[in-house]
Structure formats: structure tokens, C-alpha cells
Amino acid sequence: MPTDTSDQQITEPIGADSADNPVAFANAFSDVEPRLVRLYTNEADRTARMLTLLENNISGLAAEDRLDAWNGSAHVSLHRRSLFASPRMTAIQNLTLSSTALQSITSLVAAMPTAGTFDFRGVIYYSSSTTADIKFAFLLPAGATILWNGPGVVTGGTGTGDTTATTAAASDATISYAGNGVGTVLACQIEGTYVAGGTAGNLQFRAAQNTSDATQSVIHIHSHLDIWRTL
8 A cells, every 4th residue: 555755755655566666666756855845843853754864955844934954964054034043123122220130132032952053143223321331141051152242332432433342252241332322222233153062942132231320221123133053
């Protein structure tokens, strides 16, 4: 009776009569299936079913909404729709008044796996008073490492020429930036590299006032991060 291939569930006629399963037809399946854009429900489904892996095999994940390519040792990201993650803000988030304690920006978070190297970049739109300024950080899962920077107006600076090239290399390590007044929106371009350390968890963007001040600091709509797997 007919059976389905274990990967893409393509019907393959197999019966007692060998004429039902000519060698050429069987070979066609082995040739065609590895060359498909192979579609899966999620990563677990792909792991269970994609048993044959060839370099440059492309696979799609419905739950994660991305396409990956096999590089010989890992599934790495294609770009845009295939980004590993692309968190974006569709509404502002006000930071706590008069507080320098870092708080999570709820929309700017990505679930990261136990292994892999990921590059990321994005733009953070913010406003803060010249007294409060602002600081940014990333909270990491256990064992993960990071190196990131974000050229922007340095605290105490008066214009776009007064920039910082400071880097941060630890969970919740901060880089501080100047505010230009409540309601005046500035931009900071973030980029860096994240390396998973054996524990799955969230890569979480965080922010707070750099100096306690009873005015409103804000992370604005359209702030975003794009994350893709490189190794």
C-alpha cells in the first residue's frame, strides 16, 4: 500500500508488485526532497523530520515565521522575513520617574536558543530631559555573552558631534546617552553580537534614566531590533 515519505509526507507507492515501485521513481524522491524548501510547524518538528541535511538546504518554520539555511553545522538565518527575530515597538513605553533602576522594554525582547552566534542591529528612539539623560542595557540568559555598542550623543554632549563609542560586554552593562529635553526625540543606532551559552532564554533590551529626575523619559514607537543567526 502507498506510504508517505518521512520528511515532506510525499506519497510513495510501495506494494508487493515491484512494478509499483520502479527504481527510477524511488530515486526521484531521493533527488527531489532534499532540494525542496522544506516546511515545518516549528523547530522541534524540523528536528524530528529533517533527518537528511545538506549544505544550503532551506527550511521554513511556521511558528517562528522565518526561513533558515543549513551551513553544514547549523541552521542560519536568511534576511528580513527570515530574520531570527525582529522585535518592534508599536507604542511608546514610559520609563519610571525618578528611577535609575533598569526596566525591561516589553516589546524589545527575543527568545534565544541554547547555542549559536547572532548579530543584531537596530534603532532606539528615545526622549529624556537634559538632567535625566538615559542609559541602555541588554539582560542575557545564563552563560550567554554579548558585545554591543550604539553611537549616540554622549552624556554632557550638546549635539550630534558629541558621540560615544563605548562598548558593553556583560548582562545589564549600561551605556549612557544624553537627553535633549522632554519630548525631543533622539535616535541611537544599536549593533552587536550575542553568543548563546547553553541556556535558552530572552535577550531583553532595558533602559532607565541615567540620573534620577522627576520628568518623563520615553522609549518611542518604531524602535526596533533585527537579529539573525551567523553561526
